[in-house]
Amino acid sequence: MGEDAKIRLLDLDLTELKAFVRSLNMPEYRAGQIMGRLLIGDDIENITTLSKADRERLKEAAVSGIPEIMLVRESKLDETVKFLFKLYDGVLVECVLMKYNYGYSVCVSSQAGCRMGCKFCASSGIAFSRDLTPGEILGQIIAVNKFKNIRIGHIVIMGIGEPLDNYDNIIKFLKIVTSPDGLNISARKISLSTCGIVPNIFRLAGENIPVTLSVSLHNPFDEERSEIMPVNKRFPLDELFAACREYVKITGRRVTFEYSLIAGVNDSRRHAGELARRLSHLQCHVNLIPVNKVTGTGFERPDRSAIERFKGYLEEKGIEATVRRELGRDISAACGQLRKSVITEETQQ
Ligand code: SF4
Structure with missing residues (x-):
């Protein structure tokens, strides 16, 4: 065979x-x-x-289905390590290992490429190849555990791909990874990131796998969000927030909103005010992420004082917010960047 x-x-x-x-x-x-x-x-x-x-x-x-490690890049600034894997059919995916004071966390990819087309994302510039199978997602964690001789305790599904666009495989992966027969990692230690595929947020709420739902928001105005995130045209903000409220109601977990701050695009007081208004009755937390410079996007991060002002405004309105600590800045740790650079190098040869 x-x-x-x-x-x-x-x-x-x-x-x-x-x-x-x-x-x-x-x-x-x-x-x-x-x-x-x-x-x-x-x-x-x-x-x-x-x-x-x-x-x-x-x-x-x-x-076995364990992916082959093709490249490892270790940060000199912190203990972040980025892995590039080659799957059985030659497809490349990446994951990032991060060390926190509570232990090791890994950010895994769920698809090879992504169909969502967010303008600020390195994965958007590379064509979508295929969904990853449950074992290919699980295999990233197993391979990293073995390579580093560690035991990863936290998982973030925030690498390449939109997990809720690969729904059945993600659910099977979550069942295996949380099972006592599997890696036995509590759903509470897993974050699933979505750009907002509303019907599948409702489905996820009913799966009895109460992972932390992490929504990539990035703009509180429909028109502007649609410009940087095409998914918003299909599932506008009112629908997205309705799904988030349902998720909180059914799972009892607060939702995390990811907000990449882009200078001159979404970092104004007007944006902060609308964001606070929309989140005011939702059990949630906001992660502010100074945008990563990705070649070709033209996006720049705001300066430190603009970031603090934005955060301060949210806090004044009673919205909990943190500025995400940046790890692995020297190793292209943002999702899709390593894969993109390797694929670009290959196609240029
Ligand atoms: S941010 Fe996420 S959903 Fe958007 S294109 Fe990148 S990988 Fe896909």
Whole structure:
């Protein structure tokens, strides 16, 4: 069987893995042993609790599905590390490891490329290739854990791609990653970022996986938001905030709003006032992110005093806000930047 046609084991949850091992005439309990070893990054060859004959049988029909690390860039300014992975079909995705005082957090990609076309984002300049499977998202975490010999405790789904545009695969990933049979990471330690695919925010609210919903907002005015985020034309702000209120009501979790501050575009007092007005009855927190300079966008970050003024205004109105600490500035840590630079280099050769 060709490698591409084989089952990728990390895509299977434990029930599916049990059925798969039974189909290979192996006892069902082997599934738990296999999953345990895959989750620590072992390849089939290294699962020595299986007999050599069983490993051979497994290798005939399946591959582990752990992505290949192609490039690692470590920041000299902090402990941020950026990884570029090559998937089985040559597609490139990236993830970023960050160290906080509460432990390690990883920002994973959910798609190869993105269809959403946000103007400030490095992923927009590269064509969308495909959705990532649950195992390809999970595999990023496993590969990083193994490479750094650590145990990641927090996950941010905020890398390349719009997770709610890859809904079924994201839900399966979340079920595996939060399961005691999987990585057993609490939903409370996972943030899912969306640009605002409203119907899928409602669906997510009903999944009983209370992750932190993190909404990329960036502008409180429909017309202006539509200019930098085309998704706003399909799902304008009133609908988006209605979905957020429902998410808070059903999950009991406050929503986080991401607001990239762009000089002269969305950093005025008028913007701060409208933002505060819209958020006034919502249990939420605002993360202010001085925009990352991405080649070709022409966007600049506001100076420090403009950022503090914006934050101060929100706080005056009772809206909690923090300015996000920037990590990995020297290694193109913003989503899509490393992949974009590698793909651009390749296409220029
Ligand atoms: S910001 Fe997110 S949703 Fe928007 S284009 Fe970039 S990856 Fe896609």
